[in-house]
Amino acid sequence: MSLIHPRIPLGITLRRILSGASFVGCADIRVQHATNNSLDCGSQALFAALRGREFDGHHFIRDAIQHGATSVLVEYPQSDVPVPQCVVRNSRQAFARICSALNGDPSRELSTVGVTGTNGKTTTTWLVRSILQTAGIQTGLLGTIEYNDGFRVEPSTLTTPDSMMLTDWLSSMVSHGTTHAAIEMSSHALDQFRCAGILIDAAVITNITHDHLDYHLDYDAYRASKLRIFENLKPGGVAVLNADDPGSISCLAHAPGQVITFGIHNSADVSATILQQSSQGTTFVLTAGVERIEVRTSMIGEHNVSNCLAAAAATLHAGIALPDIAAGIEALTDVPGRLERVDCGQPFNIFVDYAHTDDALQRAIAAAKTLTTGRVFCVFGAGGDRDRSKRPLLGCAGASADVAVVTSDNPRSESPTQIIDEIVAGMPITAQSHIEADRAEAIRWALSQAGPQDTVLVAGKGHESEQIIGSQRLHFDDREVIGRLVTAGLKGPHDIPATNLIGPHKNVGQIA
Numbered sequence: 001m002s003l004i005h006p007r008i009p010l011g012i013t014l015r016r017i018l019s020g021a022s023f024v025g026c027a028d029i030r031v032q033h034a035t036n037n038s039l040d041c042g043s044q045a046l047f048a049a050l051r052g053r054e055f056d057g058h059h060f061i062r063d064a065i066q067h068g069a070t071s072v073l074v075e076y077p078q079s080d081v082p083v084p085q086c087v088v089r090n091s092r093q094a095f096a097r098i099c100s101a102l103n104g105d106p107s108r109e110l111s112t113v114g115v116t117g118t119n120g121k122t123t124t125t126w127l128v129r130s131i132l133q134t135a136g137i138q139t140g141l142l143g144t145i146e147y148n149d150g151f152r153v154e155p156s157t158l159t160t161p162d163s164m165m166l167t168d169w170l171s172s173m174v175s176h177g178t179t180h181a182a183i184e185m186s187s188h189a190l191d192q193f194r195c196a197g198i199l200i201d202a203a204v205i206t207n208i209t210h211d212h213l214d215y216h217l218d219y220d221a222y223r224a225s226k227l228r229i230f231e232n233l234k235p236g237g238v239a240v241l242n243a244d245d246p247g248s249i250s251c252l253a254h255a256p257g258q259v260i261t262f263g264i265h266n267s268a269d270v271s272a273t274i275l276q277q278s279s280q281g282t283t284f285v286l287t288a289g290v291e292r293i294e295v296r297t298s299m300i301g302e303h304n305v306s307n308c309l310a311a312a313a314a315t316l317h318a319g320i321a322l323p324d325i326a327a328g329i330e331a332l333t334d335v336p337g338r339l340e341r342v343d344c345g346q347p348f349n350i351f352v353d354y355a356h357t358d359d360a361l362q363r364a365i366a367a368a369k370t371l372t373t374g375r376v377f378c379v380f381g382a383g384g385d386r387d388r389s390k391r392p393l394l395g396c397a398g399a400s401a402d403v404a405v406v407t408s409d410n411p412r413s414e415s416p417t418q419i420i421d422e423i424v425a426g427m428p429i430t431a432q433s434h435i436e437a438d439r440a441e442a443i444r445w446a447l448s449q450a451g452p453q454d455t456v457l458v459a460g461k462g463h464e465s466e467q468i469i470g471s472q473r474l475h476f477d478d479r480e481v482i483g484r485l486v487t488a489g490l491k492g493p494h495d496i497p498a499t500n501l502i503g504p505h506k507n508v509g510q511i512a
């Protein structure tokens with residue numbers, strides 16, 4: 001459902017915004033409302049028939065007309081359809097452009113940093129927002145954790161919302177006087193043209209490693225979807241690339257205009273020298289051209305310094321001065337569930353992290369090791385109904401901990417023990433491991449083993465507050481579970497009343 005803002009046009013005509021479109025049964029189509037859901041057409045709507053993973057929207061055209069659609073957007077002309085048709089080559093791309101136009105093309109009025117990459121998108125967008133807000137600039141954010149127009153905040157449904165919701169939020173930012181935005185652009189969203197027509201000032205590619213090959217099928221297609229972010233750049237926009245990551249820097253040749261590189265290990269326009277790392281944070285010297293400044297962040301891990309550099313490069317391009325960038329990085333105390341410290345008075349470090357790829361897990365473990373004189377216990381699993389090929393890679397990465405505690409993440413429709421077997425298949429035979437499919441019990445075991453010099457890293461679910469098992473969504477927050485276990489003196493989870501660990505069942509009737 002569209003939010004209503006005074007700056008939204010009263011309607012648009014398709015011929016003006018869709019070059020190359022042809023029309024059946026009319027010379028042009030005037031649109032006031034558009035949807036891709038046949039069940040949510042309302043009267044006078046344009047129904048956009050999108051080809052999806054499960055369904056082809058073209059099969060729902062009659063359904064849409066019955067629900068009130070008065071025109072359709074299609075990829076091939078339909079016979080026996082009693083309403084005007086607009087025929088385009090790519091209805092997802094055209095639909096995104098229509099959504100943006102119906103919302104008054106809000107991205108034209110915003111200065112926006114778009115961030116893609118396998119890991120680090122959420123962290124980088126939060127850093128960008130912190131830098132801009134600390135400099136006194138009202139900034140919106142759309143990403144994995146929240147959608148925020150500068151005033152209103154809602155928990156996210158997808159990392160990158162669909163085209164209707166995306167442009168609604170951008171429009172809401174403009175209406176509320178928000179001038180800047182940071183947007184996570186997932187590979188799924190770029191592949192599905194959810195962001196088509198959204199203009200951005202900086203396109204950040206944090207890194208391109210391995211994820212979502214269930215969807216993209218191979219690395220080249222995955223990388224190609226990330227490269228599509230350059231199509232969103234305004235004239236004069238900048239590509240921000242990671243000199244330390246072969247996948248990111250390989251995009252340099254495709255950048256349409258100016259490029260700013262960042263890096264810790266390789267020569268780059270924006271770079272860092274790490275001075276000190278402790279469980280309280282990291283100090284580094286940030287260098288951009290001839291300017292240098294010492295920065296202290298409460299974030300942990302070299303990968304987070306890399307994220308700071310990406311955010312610094314994007315905001316330098318937005319005209320923010322280096323001291324303000326340093327202040328903005330320092331002002332961000334926490335990104336929920338990203339190496340988040342959990343302190344319940346226990347005599348060792350506990351971190352909850354969102355690592356769910358092999359590169360992320362290996363880096364999160366490396367970060368924990370720099371702070372630990374004893375052993376690092378890493379509790380992790382892998383999501384069901386997601387890229388199976390990353391499971392043995394996660395196993396291999398998890399084995400870099402001193403003790404790998406393999407458990408369930410969100411098994412969804414799959415067998416937890418089958419997923420665990422596929423993870424364990426990637427672990428070297430010499431790895432120290434403990435296998436426990438019940439996540440709460442796995443956490444309890446790790447906590448019960450840890451001594452004062454050790455660290456327990458609980459990875460994979462970060463800020464998530466549910467565990468998806470079969471068709472059920474069970475309340476489950478790693479941070480809460482840890483808190484309750486430590487408070488209860490690390491008794492077995494079955495000795496603790498069930499409500500202490502797992503909240504009420506919410507059967508959603510489908511697998512997420």
Ligand SMILES: CC(=O)N[C@H]1[C@@H](OP(=O)(O)OP(=O)(O)OC[C@H]2O[C@@H](n3ccc(=O)[nH]c3=O)[C@H](O)[C@@H]2O)O[C@H](CO)[C@@H](O)[C@@H]1O[C@H](C)C(=O)N[C@@H](C)C(=O)N[C@H](CCC(=O)O)C(=O)O
Nearest residue numbers: 036037038050052053054055057060158159160162186188
């Ligand atoms: C695999 C995938 O990405 N699917 C997304 C995709 O769905 P789809 O278009 O393939 O949908 P479909 O069910 O095949 O239907 C095709 C078309 O028929 C229409 N339809 C269908 C049935 C009907 O009765 N009537 C009707 O009109 C649908 O509205 C749709 O337009 O487009 C939809 C609208 O944009 C998304 O909601 C949906 O995300 C699903 C829920 C999803 O789980 N996506 C995940 C994998 C995702 O995108 N994740 C990334 C995160 C990645 C990361 O952070 O690392 C994200 O951006 O969040």
Ligand SMILES: Nc1ncnc2c1ncn2[C@@H]1O[C@H](COP(=O)(O)OP(=O)(O)OP(=O)(O)O)[C@@H](O)[C@H]1O
Nearest residue numbers: 118119120121122123144303338353354355360364
């Ligand atoms: N620059 C980085 N390089 C490698 N790993 C990183 C980097 N930044 C963060 N990580 C790891 O990836 C995890 C997820 O980080 P973040 O949420 O910022 O990434 P994301 O790209 O938004 O992930 P998602 O695709 O799930 O939304 C972190 O918890 C950390 O383990």
Ligand SMILES: N[C@H](CCC[C@H](N)C(=O)O)C(=O)O
Nearest residue numbers: 356382383386409410460461
């Ligand atoms: N955006 C990622 C999140 C994965 C988080 C992990 N907890 C899982 O459920 O696999 C995805 O949809 O693949």
Ligand SMILES: [Mg+2]
Nearest residue numbers: 121122144159
């Ligand atoms: Mg994210």
